[in-house]
Amino acid sequence: MKNFEQKIFPYLLLLPTIAIFGVFLFYPAVNGLWISFTKWDGINPQKFIGLKNYVDLLSDESFWRAFLNTVVFTVITVPAIYVSALFLALLLTQNIKGSSFFRAAFYWPTMVSTIIVGLSWRFLLGEDFGIINYLLTAMGRSPVKWLTNPRAAMGVIIFVTTWSLAGYYMVMFIAGIKSISETYYEAAKIDGAGFVQQFRYITLPLLKPTTLLVIVLSTVTVIKTYPLVFALTQGGPAGATKLMVQLIQETGFDKNKMGYASAMTMFLFIILAVLTTIQFKLNQGGEQDEN
Amino acid sequence: MKTKTWKDRSKSVLLALILFALTFLFVMPIVWIIFSSFKSAGELFKWPPSLLGKNPSLSNYSKALSEGNFVVYFFNTVFTSVVATILTVVVNVMSGYAFAKYRFKGQTILFGIVLATLMIPLEVIMIPVFKVIVATKLYNNLWGLIIPAVASPTAVFLVRQYYTGIPSAYMEAARIDGASEFYIFTKIMLPMAKPIISVLCIFSFMWRWNDYLWPKLVINSKSKYTLQLALANFSGEYSVDWNSLLAMSVISMIPVIVVFISLQKYIIGGMTTGGVKE
Numbered sequence: 001m002k003n004f005e006q007k008i009f010p011y012l013l014l015l016p017t018i019a020i021f022g023v024f025l026f027y028p029a030v031n032g033l034w035i036s037f038t039k040w041d042g043i044n045p046q047k048f049i050g051l052k053n054y055v056d057l058l059s060d061e062s063f064w065r066a067f068l069n070t071v072v073f074t075v076i077t078v079p080a081i082y083v084s085a086l087f088l089a090l091l092l093t094q095n096i097k098g099s100s101f102f103r104a105a106f107y108w109p110t111m112v113s114t115i116i117v118g119l120s121w122r123f124l125l126g127e128d129f130g131i132i133n134y135l136l137t138a139m140g141r142s143p144v145k146w147l148t149n150p151r152a153a154m155g156v157i158i159f160v161t162t163w164s165l166a167g168y169y170m171v172m173f174i175a176g177i178k179s180i181s182e183t184y185y186e187a188a189k190i191d192g193a194g195f196v197q198q199f200r201y202i203t204l205p206l207l208k209p210t211t212l213l214v215i216v217l218s219t220v221t222v223i224k225t226y227p228l229v230f231a232l233t234q235g236g237p238a239g240a241t242k243l244m245v246q247l248i249q250e251t252g253f254d255k256n257k258m259g260y261a262s263a264m265t266m267f268l269f270i271i272l273a274v275l276t277t278i279q280f281k282l283n284q285g286g287e288q289d290e291n
Numbered sequence: 292m293k294t295k296t297w298k299d300r301s302k303s304v305l306l307a308l309i310l311f312a313l314t315f316l317f318v319m320p321i322v323w324i325i326f327s328s329f330k331s332a333g334e335l336f337k338w339p340p341s342l343l344g345k346n347p348s349l350s351n352y353s354k355a356l357s358e359g360n361f362v363v364y365f366f367n368t369v370f371t372s373v374v375a376t377i378l379t380v381v382v383n384v385m386s387g388y389a390f391a392k393y394r395f396k397g398q399t400i401l402f403g404i405v406l407a408t409l410m411i412p413l414e415v416i417m418i419p420v421f422k423v424i425v426a427t428k429l430y431n432n433l434w435g436l437i438i439p440a441v442a443s444p445t446a447v448f449l450v451r452q453y454y455t456g457i458p459s460a461y462m463e464a465a466r467i468d469g470a471s472e473f474y475i476f477t478k479i480m481l482p483m484a485k486p487i488i489s490v491l492c493i494f495s496f497m498w499r500w501n502d503y504l505w506p507k508l509v510i511n512s513k514s515k516y517t518l519q520l521a522l523a524n525f526s527g528e529y530s531v532d533w534n535s536l537l538a539m540s541v542i543s544m545i546p547v548i549v550v551f552i553s554l555q556k557y558i559i560g561g562m563t564t565g566g567v568k569e
Binding site for chain 1: 303306307309310313314316317318320321323324327335336338339340381382383385386388389390393395398401404405406408409410411412414415416417418419420421422423427438439441442447471472473476497500501503504507508519522523526527533536537540543544547551555556
């Protein structure tokens, strides 16, 4: 039989965690829904205005522009991360010397703060002083307006985001590839299958659980992108790289339209909630495999 | 035994070339930043650029350290990162241990609550959280950076997973000897968790050190800025002072570089077992 101490102790252990989650996550989450139905500048009392914020959102060009930017950004960046992470993982599982050195080198950018990543690339891509444009001119090409041409700027934030995250997902793919039994490859070799065939018929299908997880996790991360782009382009030129989180931040805190910004976050919440639910389902599948 | 054919050899040469090109791509940008931070203002924007310029010096560093409040930002960041890391370890080891080693009423619901927090990233609740921060007097207060981010679902999962692998027989034996639950936790079970505590320390420190969004929401006055906040703010100014900015970036990367180089295996290993992500 459990005594009283054994019964009460786990609750005491959980108290700080639950208290913090309650005060700084769940209460705000519920409160956020309420705020989205009000007009509020952050200082004066909130005024209930029903669905007006949501109705206004529907015809708000800047919101849809940021939404569209986020969609374009995510739809290109996630596959780019997937392909580069998988490519790096395949390279590093080829039985090469010094693979731990290369693994560290590719992983390293994920440890650097997103602000510094953004700043560093902004320096490298500086239009009239950056090393990259210098190299281009040295090769006889004309310099590119990396950060002031809308299309180039979108390309830059996609590239830099991929650069900074590929190593993280590479590690997950390496673990996935290493867990595939050697016997499959040996059998394939006996049957005369080359590298490409082995990849297509063994590695790729058996990596499916890892692949799904990487895609969901990277999508959630990429949709929330903000500091990196802020340091790199500040959302410019003329809002061409402004993503949803930046717009929410500016609407709420720079323009003091907190109710309206809350309505925007509900939009983001629904997208992320759907993705996180998928992630749970995938994770549970993974756990069952382990047991 | 295989003998190496020409085909094998050319393959491994190609592989090596690709690997070195990629290493260049991933390492060079930061290395270029580090080298550039020693250049003078004139050299920084000179074409053709050189790695170190003619007279590499520490003048950017002395300028960054003397101007502005760089030392204050550095101290603020050290303070919040260290204190937050200690609290993160304490709070999450407690709850992870409770979930792994006790059976109690409401356990499933409470664990569900922890899981559900993954659904609510900070980005989605920026505005209502701000309201709470103001109401709890944490606005423009370094403790406002520390306390709200201390509990982390990822950390709870990691600790729970770790303790699930440790037999409960240790606890049973101690109970028979009359030990209290508090004694069992602090004197017997806690020392066994050293590996997972180290992983938590590394990641928590990195997260706090590199974090931008919390400081952006919570901190208002310059004297409370963290390094990331200061860097982002200076980069947003109309004319960017690259000399100071590069030096500040490099200094703010030093702890990360040190931790990464010395604990590299640990870090990448920890990632694969736990799938750690803030």
